């Protein structure tokens with residue numbers, strides 16, 4: 001199917017679209033050219049129709065959440081961008097198949113404990129890098145409660161609303177921008193926690209427009225990874241297993257954690273540029289940390305390096321900032337610089353924690 005045929009079908013179904021739609025304002029980096037076709041999803045039935053039609057077209061498609069983990073090419077995206085605006089939070093009274101969920105969650109927690117050992121920062125220079133230990137506490141003795149959150153809901157809003165209702169567990173993810181869909185897609189990490197530790201199941205809309213339920217163990221959740229990154233299915237909702245916890249303590253933690261993030265991380269970025277190296281790689285090189293903030297600042301001496309409108313952040317060297325006029329190519333120039341120096345000096349190959357849209361594969365392949 002070509003674009004003309006798709007547009008005719010969208011018209012027949014009364015699905016609104018825009019052409020040559022500017023995407024930069026929809027990202028935290030504020031960089032990138034337009035989408036050839038742009039569609040917003042506002043409700044489930046039209047989302048099902050849209051996804052079915054677009055899948056049938058065989059044209060390139062990209063699901064956009066909060067745009068907080070994304071670098072879009074200066075030329076834009078020669079395809080269809082589907083912006084997710086399906087929002088809502090419901091507190092579930094019935095805990096469903098609680099036996100299965102309990103087993104899933106324990107296994108997942110064990111898996112994540114293992115990941116934590118390997119991938120989390122060894123805390124150094126806590127005035128510059130975030131120290132989580134002082135805020136961390138255990139609430140696993142609290143009663144569980146299940147909540148369903150639609151994927152277009154902002155994570156920050158979700159945390160806020162749930163805590164107001166006495167539902168805790170997500171306070172560790174305070175200060176992370178983006179939507180619930182993006183959070184699931186990337187299995188976000190906050191402090192020493194992963195979202196997967198609180199995830200029971202998700203709903204997706206498949207290529208036929210049908211809603212399917214996937215259990216947490218079907219998602220291969222890992223550090224910055226979910227199977228959804230391969231399947232490219234649209235995440236519709238997440239069922240979270242949270243706590244009837246101490247709401248004042250959770251609120252206080254969320255505020256303090258978000259404040260400390262804001263203090264040390266630049267929000268005119270797309271998040272941390274590269275995935276932590278393993279603890280073993282760090283030890284082999286005599287590094288004091290396995291995080292790129294430390295490596296870029298102390299080992300590569302690139303903190304604050306500027307190229308046109310882009311800069312390796314002076315707040316936290318793991319982040320590349322848009323100082324106002326940066327192009328995607330300026331950001332990639334800095335990525336190349338870090339990559340080349342890390343490779344040359346330590347034989348490390350930095351892997352991107354950011355997703356790319358609209359670039360030729362050859363340009364970004366080395367970071368994937």
Ligand SMILES: Cc1cc2nc3c(=O)[nH]c(=O)nc-3n(C[C@H](O)[C@H](O)[C@H](O)COP(=O)(O)OP(=O)(O)OC[C@H]3O[C@@H](n4cnc5c(N)ncnc54)[C@H](O)[C@@H]3O)c2cc1C
Pocket residue numbers: 028062063064065066067068069070084151152175176177178179180181182183184185186187188189190228232233234235236265266267268269270271272355
């Ligand atoms: C200042 C700052 C701090 C950050 N701190 C952290 C942190 O502490 N921990 C952390 O893990 N991340 C962090 N991030 C990265 C980012 O905020 C998260 O990864 C966030 O979850 C991305 O969500 P989003 O909705 O913005 O996704 P987007 O950037 O819109 O998309 C990211 C990817 O998710 C896919 N996606 C989004 N929604 C859906 C959906 N409904 N269905 C299918 N695919 C979907 C997109 O196609 C894309 O591939 C930070 C970013 C910034 C700017």
